[in-house]
Amino acid sequence: MTALITQAVILGILLGGLYALLAAGLTLYFGVMRVVMIAHSAFLILAAYLAWAFNRATGIDPLFSLVATVPLFFLLGVVMQRFLLSRLKPATLTMMSVLLTFAIALIIEGMLGFVWTGTQRRISLSYSTASLEVFGANIAVVKLVAFGLAAVSLLALYLLMKATSFGQALRATIQHKEAAALLGIDTEKVAGYGFGLGLATAAIGGTALALDSTIYPSLHWHWIGPLMAIIVVGGLGSIPGAAIAALVLGLSQSLLQIPLGTTWAQTVFYLALFITLMVRPQGFFGGRLAQRF
Amino acid sequence: MPNASDLATPTPTAPATGRPDDSAGERFDRRLGLAKAGLGVVAIVLALMVPWLAPDAFILSVAVVIASYAAFAVGWNFVGGFTGYISLGHASYSGLGGYAVALLTTHTGINPWVALVLGAVVVALLAVPIGIASLRVRGASFVIVSIALVLILLLVFQSWASVTGGSEGLRVPRPFDSSVLRPEQHTRFYFLFLVLIGIALLVWWLIDRSQFGAGLKAIREDEDKAEALGVPTFRYKLVVFVISAFFTSLAGGLYALWFGNLDPVFQFSILTGSYMVLMSLFGGIRSLVGPVVGAVVVGYAMEVFKAQYGDSQFHLVALGLLLAVVVLFMPEGVVPALLGLVHRLRPAATSIREESAAELLERNRAIDAERRANNEASTEREAVDDPRHATTGKGRS
Numbered sequence: 001m002t003a004l005i006t007q008a009v010i011l012g013i014l015l016g017g018l019y020a021l022l023a024a025g026l027t028l029y030f031g032v033m034r035v036v037m038i039a040h041s042a043f044l045i046l047a048a049y050l051a052w053a054f055n056r057a058t059g060i061d062p063l064f065s066l067v068a069t070v071p072l073f074f075l076l077g078v079v080m081q082r083f084l085l086s087r088l089k090p091a092t093l094t095m096m097s098v099l100l101t102f103a104i105a106l107i108i109e110g111m112l113g114f115v116w117t118g119t120q121r122r123i124s125l126s127y128s129t130a131s132l133e134v135f136g137a138n139i140a141v142v143k144l145v146a147f148g149l150a151a152v153s154l155l156a157l158y159l160l161m162k163a164t165s166f167g168q169a170l171r172a173t174i175q176h177k178e179a180a181a182l183l184g185i186d187t188e189k190v191a192g193y194g195f196g197l198g199l200a201t202a203a204i205g206g207t208a209l210a211l212d213s214t215i216y217p218s219l220h221w222h223w224i225g226p227l228m229a230i231i232v233v234g235g236l237g238s239i240p241g242a243a244i245a246a247l248v249l250g251l252s253q254s255l256l257q258i259p260l261g262t263t264w265a266q267t268v269f270y271l272a273l274f275i276t277l278m279v280r281p282q283g284f285f286g287g288r289l290a291q292r293f
Numbered sequence: 294m295p296n297a298s299d300l301a302t303p304t305p306t307a308p309a310t311g312r313p314d315d316s317a318g319e320r321f322d323r324r325l326g327l328a329k330a331g332l333g334v335v336a337i338v339l340a341l342m343v344p345w346l347a348p349d350a351f352i353l354s355v356a357v358v359i360a361s362y363a364a365f366a367v368g369w370n371f372v373g374g375f376t377g378y379i380s381l382g383h384a385s386y387s388g389l390g391g392y393a394v395a396l397l398t399t400h401t402g403i404n405p406w407v408a409l410v411l412g413a414v415v416v417a418l419l420a421v422p423i424g425i426a427s428l429r430v431r432g433a434s435f436v437i438v439s440i441a442l443v444l445i446l447l448l449v450f451q452s453w454a455s456v457t458g459g460s461e462g463l464r465v466p467r468p469f470d471s472s473v474l475r476p477e478q479h480t481r482f483y484f485l486f487l488v489l490i491g492i493a494l495l496v497w498w499l500i501d502r503s504q505f506g507a508g509l510k511a512i513r514e515d516e517d518k519a520e521a522l523g524v525p526t527f528r529y530k531l532v533v534f535v536i537s538a539f540f541t542s543l544a545g546g547l548y549a550l551w552f553g554n555l556d557p558v559f560q561f562s563i564l565t566g567s568y569m570v571l572m573s574l575f576g577g578i579r580s581l582v583g584p585v586v587g588a589v590v591v592g593y594a595m596e597v598f599k600a601q602y603g604d605s606q607f608h609l610v611a612l613g614l615l616l617a618v619v620v621l622f623m624p625e626g627v628v629p630a631l632l633g634l635v636h637r638l639r640p641a642a643t644s645i646r647e648e649s650a651a652e653l654l655e656r657n658r659a660i661d662a663e664r665r666a667n668n669e670a671s672t673e674r675e676a677v678d679d680p681r682h683a684t685t686g687k688g689r690s
Contacts, residue, residue, distance in 0.1 A: 030433070034433075035433075036433040036436065036437060038440075084617075084621070087621060088620070088621070089624070092377075092624065094431075094432035094433050095377065095378075095379045095432060095433075095436070096620050096624055098379065098381070098433060098436045099379065099381075099570065099574070099616060099620045100616075100617055100620045100621065102381060102567065102616070103612075103613040103614070103616035103617035103620065104613065104617065105613070106567070106609045106610070106612055106613030106616070107609070107610050107613035107614060107617070109606070109609050110606045110607055110608070110609030110610035110611075110612075110613060111606075111610055112606075113606025113607075113609070114606050114607050114610065117606075118606065217606065221444065221563060224440070224444075225440065225441050225444040225445075228437040228440065228441060229437075229441060232434055232437055232438075236433065236434065263448060263451075263452045264448075264452060266448060267445060267448060267449075269441075270441050270442075270444070270445040273437075273438065273441055274426055277426045277427065277429055277430060277434070277438065278425075278426050278429075281429045281430045281434070
């Protein structure tokens, strides 16, 4: 029993790490543009498919696909911000951007199904079945790799935000766009790069996901719900809040799987979302930013 | 300072109909009104004749599907059109409505039409706590909650197979005798949907003209200002949310009775919810008939697309592209855009005053004199409180 719980805790933390990375991306979009990016998880699945296709075509480890997908997604993010989202009227930006990104998610899902059919796909690697024994719990190596990838990216993102002048400009834009612009920051450009960074997290997360999951085009709906719940619970716009909420909810999901099974354990996200809205609509870690949204 | 336009309110002596440009504009408005009414009558007659115009049962069934889309879109538009809160999860209510009818008729054996209304009432009651939770937040969070609701309901209805039949599906008993053949069934359901759309549009129209509707529209334009002006925003939003859930669930129940089989994947599908949004936006969420026009155009296009290319993944791309185009290029919708085009043809109402400057001065003097007389009659304290006076003292803080 203890081994079971240890295993659940470890798996929960590993899953939470991936959630945290993806939620950080969502938070970035929201921070720079006040946009809720429904297509985030669709890009996640797109990246997973690209990793799978890369592996199938070349036989090289799918992790190497990151070399291409991360810059590609960054560029896509910049383009999306500049040519699509910034065209929407500011007054209705929040609602219309949700619809626009929703439309993008549908297009991606449709194209994935069109190009690679709806068949379930899975990458098989030499270390796919390998596992480590930690405190009597069996942990698959691919899950550790995925977590490592997520942790390293989160750390890099943190350093970028805290230690570079671009990060400073980005944080200033998130905090107060007009004030940042008055200080001479080109907020439009920074917002574009922020969007690119957010999409880059989807590229990394997707590759990590492809390592140990079966993927299919409509999988993104299973991710968007939990991710949305995480950013609302964490407080829209707060990256540490999102990370904490991701870990807590990932852990709870993993622990609840023992008594309830995988399907019902997912409801923890929606339950947390509902409770948060009833008790603290601005989220548990969010500041004043979340209040209005 | 009160500017001239404030004071120049039309006086009874001003000849309102004698001006040539005004009467041209009025004539145009009258013609436009007639054209609209004529178009409406033609549309209604055509809609009523569909069962006789349809060449075969399949086309008729497509007409029923499009009518159901229109009913969903009109139900959705109670929240979307009045408050501007875009719900992507209205499939929750249509799905719940369907299951409510199915479960009520199979377990209690009551008349299916009673079950339809009863089910919708139950769903409306369920919508109260959901509304309380999701309307506490605005914009983005509201959309998130609406999507989350569909996902959670899908999860529950798929897993709770002992009650809902799970992925096996749930059979809905037919409300009509087995002696009624399929085409006849289609015709009957088609008219039932038309009746439902008619009632929903009537309620929408009544709200639109009421003070309640004005409050809701104030929320749509600026919620903070509406609240500051004393609109009970939360209560208004909640009421209209429940009304919307009620009509959407009626449409869902009717669809379930027609289709005869429920599968959670289709009942609680985000796509169904996005159809409602797309159709309403396409037609124009601020206009009465917008959602119906949108449902007919988009629904017809979707059905043709499915018939041509099959129910492949590619129709997702088409749906997504269409939604993106509507959001980017005509967020106001087709109906308002067309009306705007027609209004361009209207003889321009000039902003040139018909009064000469001297006449205006004369009239303003008269008003000022009247004011002074009033002020002198009242005490000084009252004069300070006189709202009319207050507007003249711009520097007074």
